[in-house]
Amino acid sequence: xxxxxxxxxxxxxxxxxxxxxxxxxxxxxxxxxxxxxxxxxxxxxxxxxxxxxxxxxxxxxxxxxxxxxxxxxxxxxxxxxxxxxxxxxxxxxxxxxxxxxxxxxxxxxxxxxxxxxxxxxxxxxxxxxxxxxxxxxxxxxxxxxxxxxxxxxxxxxxxxxxxxxxxxxxxxxxxxxxxxxxxxxxxxxxxxxxxxxxxxxxxxxxxxxxxxxxxxxxxxxxxxxxxxxxxxxxxxxxxxxxx
Numbered sequence: 001x002x003x004x005x006x007x008x009x010x011x012x013x014x015x016x017x018x019x020x021x022x023x024x025x026x027x028x029x030x031x032x033x034x035x036x037x038x039x040x041x042x043x044x045x046x047x048x049x050x051x052x053x054x055x056x057x058x059x060x061x062x063x064x065x066x067x068x069x070x071x072x073x074x075x076x077x078x079x080x081x082x083x084x085x086x087x088x089x090x091x092x093x094x095x096x097x098x099x100x101x102x103x104x105x106x107x108x109x110x111x112x113x114x115x116x117x118x119x120x121x122x123x124x125x126x127x128x129x130x131x132x133x134x135x136x137x138x139x140x141x142x143x144x145x146x147x148x149x150x151x152x153x154x155x156x157x158x159x160x161x162x163x164x165x166x167x168x169x170x171x172x173x174x175x176x177x178x179x180x181x182x183x184x185x186x187x188x189x190x191x192x193x194x195x196x197x198x199x200x201x202x203x204x205x206x207x208x209x210x211x212x213x214x215x216x217x218x219x220x221x222x223x224x225x226x227x228x229x230x231x232x233x234x235x236x237x238x239x240x241x242x243x
Contacts, residue, residue: 111157
């Protein structure tokens with residue numbers, strides 16, 4: 001079985017990477033019960049041979065399985081199945097549902113305050129970050145700037161407590177961002193959403209800024225939901241998942 005080449009999920013769907021193909025294969029095997037809860041997955045060497053992929057690709061897929069809560073790695077023993085269905089993935093110290101709930105209660109009103117209080121220096125910083133993000137092709141570098149963008153919006157609200165809250169969840173935001181970009185193809189859409197947020201802040205419209213940040217978080221939730229609970233459709237299905 002060769003999963004090393006990029007594949008497509010059908011006409012009109014986004015191309016998937018080798019890592020996504022490996023993740024999908026292993027996730028399906030777990031959900032079908034081929035690997036039951038408590039079972040140990042084959043060794044990395046065996047999986048690499050069977051799936052015909054490199055070890056870095058396999059390890060990325062195994063990390064994604066752990067984030068989804070399907071497996072757990074035990075040092076010196078291997079990777080074991082701990083759940084048969086995805087419930088609520090964890091990013092660092094926080095569950096995705098908890099993270100999103102807090103983000104909605106903090107980042108949406110923060111955007112409104114930022115529209116009323118931002119300085120020319122705040123706007124220059126945000127635009128500079130966006131320009132760099134739109135040119136960046138490396139996922140790790142883009143994710144780092146993504147967290148800086150959300151910190152910069154908090155700074156524009158001119159309340160140090162808001163920045164402190166975003167700092168607290170910064171690692172979780174980075175992990176979630178990397179996960180969504182790797183599996184949901186979020187980068188270009190996220191860039192557009194970030195641009196809309198900055199345009200609203202520049203206009204000084206509290207309403208538009210609230211709406212732009214709310215839309216951004218809606219799209220994050222939609223993409224996460226599509227990854228966690230993908231629709232099982234036949235080859236005749238038209239279009240692709242929201243991302």
